Amino acid sequence: MADGTIGVAVTGLGASTPLGGDLAATWEAMLAGESAIAPLAEAWAEGLPVRIAARLAVEPTEVLERVLARRLDRCEQLAVVAAREAWAHAGRPEVDPERLAVVIGTGTGGSCSLLDQDDVLERSGPRRVSPHTVPMLMANGPAAWVSIELGALGGARTPVSACSSGAEAIAMGLDLIRAGRADVVVAGGTEACLAPLPLAGFAQMTALSTRNDDPDAASRPFDLDRDGFVMGEGAAVLVLERADLAAARAARVHALLAGAGLTSSAVHITASDEHGQVRAIRQALESGGLTPLDVGHVHAHATSTPSGDLVEAAAVASALGSHPVVTATKSMTGHLLGASGALGAAVAVLSLRDGVTPAIRNLDRPDPEVKLDLVRGLPRRGSWDAAVSNSFGFGGHNVSLAFTRR
Numbered sequence: 001m002a003d004g005t006i007g008v009a010v011t012g013l014g015a016s017t018p019l020g021g022d023l024a025a026t027w028e029a030m031l032a033g034e035s036a037i038a039p040l041a042e043a044w045a046e047g048l049p050v051r052i053a054a055r056l057a058v059e060p061t062e063v064l065e066r067v068l069a070r071r072l073d074r075c076e077q078l079a080v081v082a083a084r085e086a087w088a089h090a091g092r093p094e095v096d097p098e099r100l101a102v103v104i105g106t107g108t109g110g111s112c113s114l115l116d117q118d119d120v121l122e123r124s125g126p127r128r129v130s131p132h133t134v135p136m137l138m139a140n141g142p143a144a145w146v147s148i149e150l151g152a153l154g155g156a157r158t159p160v161s162a163c164s165s166g167a168e169a170i171a172m173g174l175d176l177i178r179a180g181r182a183d184v185v186v187a188g189g190t191e192a193c194l195a196p197l198p199l200a201g202f203a204q205m206t207a208l209s210t211r212n213d214d215p216d217a218a219s220r221p222f223d224l225d226r227d228g229f230v231m232g233e234g235a236a237v238l239v240l241e242r243a244d245l246a247a248a249r250a251a252r253v254h255a256l257l258a259g260a261g262l263t264s265s266a267v268h269i270t271a272s273d274e275h276g277q278v279r280a281i282r283q284a285l286e287s288g289g290l291t292p293l294d295v296g297h298v299h300a301h302a303t304s305t306p307s308g309d310l311v312e313a314a315a316v317a318s319a320l321g322s323h324p325v326v327t328a329t330k331s332m333t334g335h336l337l338g339a340s341g342a343l344g345a346a347v348a349v350l351s352l353r354d355g356v357t358p359a360i361r362n363l364d365r366p367d368p369e370v371k372l373d374l375v376r377g378l379p380r381r382g383s384w385d386a387a388v389s390n391s392f393g394f395g396g397h398n399v400s401l402a403f404t405r406r
Contacts, residue, residue, distance in 0.1 A: 005178065005289075006177060006178045006180070006242060006243070006244075007242070007243030007244065007256060008173075008174055008177050008178065008240050008241070008242065008243060008256060008257040008258075009240070009241050009242070009243040009246040009247075009251070009253040009254075009255075009256055009257075010238050010239070010240060010241075010253065010254045010255045010256070010257055010349050010403070011089075011090040011091070011093070011239050011240075011241045011246050011251045011252065011253060011254065012086040012087060012088070012089040012090025012091075012237075012238065012239030013085075013086055013089055013236075013237070013238055013239070013254065013346050013349065013350075014081075014082040014083060014084065014085025014086030014087070014088075014089060014188075014236070014237045015082050015085070015234065015235065015236040015237070015343060015346060016056060016057075016058065016060065016063075016078050016081045016082050016085075016234055016235050017036070017056070017057065017232075017234040017235075017236070017333055017336070017343060018036030018037075018054035018055060018056055018057055018232050018233070018234060018333050018334060019034060019036045019057055019332060019333055020057050020058070021056075021057050021058025021063070021081075022085055023085065023089075023236070023346060023350075025057070026057075026333075026343075027347075027350055029332070030329055030332055030333075030347070030358040031356065031358050031379050033332070033358070033359055033361050033379075034332060035215070035216045035219075035331075035332050035361060036054045036055070036057065036232070036332060036333055036334065037052055037053070037054045037215040037216060037218055037219060037230050037232075037332075037334050038052065038053075038054075038055065038215050039051055039052055039212070039215055040052060040053055040055075040194075044195075044196050045196070045199075048196065048199055048200060048203065049200075049203045049210065050199055050202075050203045050208045050209070050210055050212065051212045052209070052211070052212055052215040052218055052230060053194050053199070053230060053231045053232060053233075053334060054230060054231070054232030054233070054333055054334030054336075055194065055232075055233065056078075056233055056234060060074065060077035060078055060080075060081050061077070063081050064077055064080065064081065068080075070132075071132050071135070071136070072136065072141075072145060073109075073110035073112065073113040073136040073137065073141060073192070074110075074112055074113075074192035074233070075106055075108075075109065075110060075112075075141075075142055075190045075191055075192040075193075075235070076110065076136065076141045076142045076145050076190070077192075078142075078190045078191075078192055078233070078234060078235035078339075079104050079142035079143075079145065079146055079188070079190040079235050079237070080142075080145055080146060080149055081235065082188060082190070082235040082236055082237040083102075083104075083146040083149060083150070083186055083188070083237045084149065085237070086186065086188070086237040086238060086239050087150060087186065087239060089239070090239035090241070090251065091249075091251055091252075093184055093239070093241060093245075093246075093249065093251065094249075095183055095184045095245075096183070097151050097152060097153040097154070098153045098154055099154055099182055099183040099184065100150065100151070100152040100153065100154050100182065100183070100184050100185075100186075101152055101154035101155040101156070101157070101173070101176050101181070101182040101184075101185045101186070102143050102146045102147040102150065102152045102154075102155070102156045102157070102185070102186045102187070103143065103155075103156075103157045103158070103159065103169040103170075103172045103173050103176070103185060103186075103187040103188075104142040104143040104146055104156075104157075104158060104169055104186075104187070104188055104189065104190060104237070105158060105159040105160065105161065105164075105165030105166045105167075105168055105169035105188070105189040105190075105338055105341075105342070106139055106142055106158065106160060106165055106189060106190050106191055106338040106339075107160065107161075107162050107163060107165050107191055107193075107337040107338030107393070108139075108191065108193045108198070108337070108338065109137060109138060109139030109140075109141065109142075109160070110136045110137035110138065110139070110141055111137070111193045111195070111197075111198065112192060112193055112194075112195050113133065113136035113137045114133075114137040115195055115197060117129050117130060117133045117136075117137075139158055139160050140156070140157075140158040142158070142190045142235075143156040143157060143158045144156050146186060146237075150186060152186065154176075154181070154182045154185075155176070155181075155182070157169075157172060159172060160338075161393050161395065161397040161399070162337070162338070162393030162394040162395050162397055163301070163303075163335070163337050163338065163340055163341070163391060163392065163393035163394065163397075164341050164391040164392055164393035164397040164398065164399040165189050165337075165338035165339075165341065165393065166188055166189020166190075166236065166338055166339050166340060166341035166342030166343070166345070166391065167189070167341025167342065167344070167345060167389065167390075167391035167399040167400075167401055168262060168341070168391075168397070168399050169187045169188055169189055169341075169342065170187045170188065170238060170240070170257065170260070170341070170342060170345055170401055171260035171261075171262055171399055171401060172185075172187065173185035173186075173187035173238075173240045173257075174240065174257050174259075174260050175260075177240060177241075177242055183241065183242050183245055184239065184240065184241045184242070184245075185239075185240045185241075186237060186238075186239055186240075187237065187238055187240055187342075188235065188236050188237030188238055188339070188342035189235065189236060189336075189338045189339040189340070189341055189342035189343075190234075190235035190338065190339050191233055191234065191235070191336050191337040191338040191339040191340075192233040192234075193231075193233070193337065194231060194232075194233055198231070199231060202231065205270070206228065207228055207229060207305060208228045208229060208230065208231065209226075209227050209228040209229065209230050209304065210227060210228065211227070215230075216362075217362050218230050218304075219304045219330055219331045219332070219334055219335075219361070219362065220304050220331060220361070220362035220363065220364070221300065221302035221303065221304045221309055221328035221330060221331050221360055221363070222300075222302060222309050222313065222328065222360065222363060222366055222367055222370050222372075222374055223304075223362055223363050223364060223365055223366065223367065224365040224366070224367045224368070225364070225365060226304045226305065226306060226309065226367075227304075227306070228304060228305055228306075229303040229304050229305055229330065229334070229335040230304070230330075230334040230335060231334055231335060231337070232330075232333050232334030232335055232336045232337075233336060233339075234333065234336045234339050234343065235336075235339050235342070236336075236339055236342035236343040236345070236346050237342065238257075238342065238345060238346065238349070240257060243256065253406075254349050254350070254352075254353045255348075255349040255352050255353060255387075255403045255404065255405060256403065256404045256405075256406060257401065257402075257403055258287075258288030258289065258290060258386065258402045258403060258404045259283075259284045259285060259286065259287035259288025259289070259290065259401075259402040260283070260284050260287060260399070260400065260401050260402070261279070261280035261281060261282065261283025261284035261285075261286075261287065261398075261399065261400040261402075262280060262283070262397075262398070262399050263276045263277075263279045263280045263283065263398045264276065264395075264396045264397060264398070265277075265396030265398060266396055267396060268396065269394060269395060269396070270394045271307070272307065272308045272311035272312065272392060273311070273396060273398075274311050274314050274315045274318070276396060276398045277311065277312060277315035277319075277390070277392060277398050277400075278315045278318050278319045279398070280390075280398035280399060280400040281315065281316070281319035281320065281388060281390070281400045282319055283400070284388060284400040284401060284402040285319075285388075285402060287402075288386075288402040288404070290386055290402055290404070292319065292320045292321050293321075293323070294385055294386045294404075295320050295324050295384075295386045295387065295388050295402070296323070296324050296325065296382065296383075296384030296385060296386065296387070297324055297325055297326075297327075297348065297351050297352065297357055297382075297384040297386075297387035297388070298316055298320065298324045298325070298326045298327070298372075298387065298388050298389075298390070299327055299328070299329070299344040299345075299347050299348045299351070299387065299388070299389040299390065300312055300313075300316065300326050300327065300328045300390055301328075301340070301341075301344070301390045301391050301392045302328035302330060302331075302360075303330055303335050304328075304330060304331070304335075308392075309367070309370070310367070310369055310370070312390065312392065313367075313369070313370040313371065313372055316372060316390070317371050317372060320388065322371050322372055322373060323373065324372075324373065324384075324388075325357055325373050325375050325380050325382065325384075326372045326373060326374050326375065327347070327351075327357045327358050327359070327360055327374075327375045327380075328360045328374075329343070329344070329347055329358055329360075331360050331361035331362050331363070332358070332361050340391060341389070341391030341399060341401075344389040344390070344391060345389045345401050345403070347389070348387040348388070348389040348401070348403050349387075349403055351384070351387060352384055352386075352387050352403055352404070352405045353405070355381055355382060355383050355384075356379050356380065356381045356382075357375055357379060357380050357382075358375070358379050359375045359376050359377055359378055359379050359380070360374055360375055360376055363376040384405070385404060385405055386402060386403065386404045386405075387402070387403045387404075388400055388401065388402050388403075389401045389403070
C-alpha cells in the first residue's frame with residue numbers, strides 16, 4: 001500500500017449455512033432470495049413459545065470423517081468444514097507453519113455438548129459422561145481443531161464477543177498480519193446452539209420473532225412489521241494473506257481487507273448504542289484509508305429487532321451517509337450469532353467481487369424512520385469500490401470491517 005501499511009488479501013472463503021453446505025450454494029440461494037427458516041421438528045420444541053429456526057442445509061456429519069465428527073461439538077464440526085473449504089478455495093497456500101495462524105470466534109462455544117452431557121450425568125451418572133466432553137464444550141475448541149487440521153503453529157485464538165465474534169476474529173487476523181506476526185490467517189466464526197435453553201432464554205427476553213405459523217416471513221430486517229430475530233446455525237471462514245505474498249504466488253484475490261474498527265459501548269448489556277457503532281465504522285474507514293464516499297455497499301448487522309435495526313440505520317447514516325446500498329441477509333439465514341459477522345464479511349467480499357448484492361427478503365413495508373438505500377425486490381447490480389460489514393453483540397461489542405476491490 002502507498003502509505004507502507006501491509007496489504008491484506010482475501011484469497012479464500014468457505015461456509016456452511018442454513019442456505020447451503022458451502023459458500024457457492026449459500027451465495028446462489030441468497031441471490032435467489034430463498035429463506036432457510038422453518039418450523040423446528042424436534043419434540044423438545046413443542047412447549048417453547050418460539051418454534052422456528054434456521055437449521056443447516058447440509059449436516060456436517062455428512063461431510064466429515066465419522067471418527068472425527070464423533071469427537072467434535074457441532075460448532076467445531078462446522079468450523080472444520082468451513083475452514084477446509086476456505087483453505088482449498090485459497091489454493092492451499094504454502095506457508096511456514098509458524099507464520100500461519102487461526103482465529104475462530106464463537107458466542108457460546110460447545111453449549112449443546114454441555115447441555116447434552118449434563119442430561120447424561122443426571123440420567124445415567126458420571127461414568128456415562130463422554131471423555132470428549134471438555135474438548136467439545138470449550139469455546140476455543142473450533143480454533144484449536146482448525147489449527148490441528150491445517151498444522152498452524154502461529155497461534156489459535158478465540159474472540160468471544162457474542163454476535164460480533166466472527167467479525168472480531170477477522171479483525172484480529174488483520175492485526176496479526178499487519179503487525180508482522182503472521183503471513184496467513186484463517187479467520188471466521190461458528191455457532192450451533194439450537195437447543196431448548198438458548199431458545200427459551202432469547203424468547204423470554206422477547207428478542208425472537210414469534211411468527212411460528214409463517215416462518216418464511218419471520219425475519220424481516222428494516223421492515224415496519226419486524227418483531228424479532230430468528231436463531232440460526234452455521235460457520236464462515238476467510239483466508240487472509242499478505243497481499244504481496246498472494247501476488248507472488250499469483251493467487252486469486254477476491255477483495256482486500258482494508259480496515260477494521262472495534263469499540264465497546266459500555267452503556268447496557270443488551271441494548272444497541274448508536275455512538276459506539278458510529279465510532280466502529282469510522283475506525284474501520286480510518287484504518288483502511290477510506291472516506292465515507294468511497295463506500296458503496298453495506299452489509300448490515302440488522303437482526304430484525306424493532307429497536308436494533310433503527311439504531312444501526314441511524315449509525316450507518318451518520319457515519320457513511322445515505323448513498324451506499326444496504327443489504328441484510330439475516331432475512332434469509334436467520335441470525336447465526338457468533339458466525340454472523342464472518343458470513344456478513346463473506347457477503348461483502350462477494351458483492352464487491354461479483355458486482356451484485358442480495359435483496360433483503362420480507363422488506364414489504366420499509367420502516368419510514370430508516371433513511372438508507374435498502375436493496376429490496378431484486379438483487380442490486382453495481383460496481384462498488386469499497387464495502388463495510390457491521391456486527392454488533394450483546395455486551396456492547398461493535399465491529400465494522402472495511403473491504404475494497406483492490
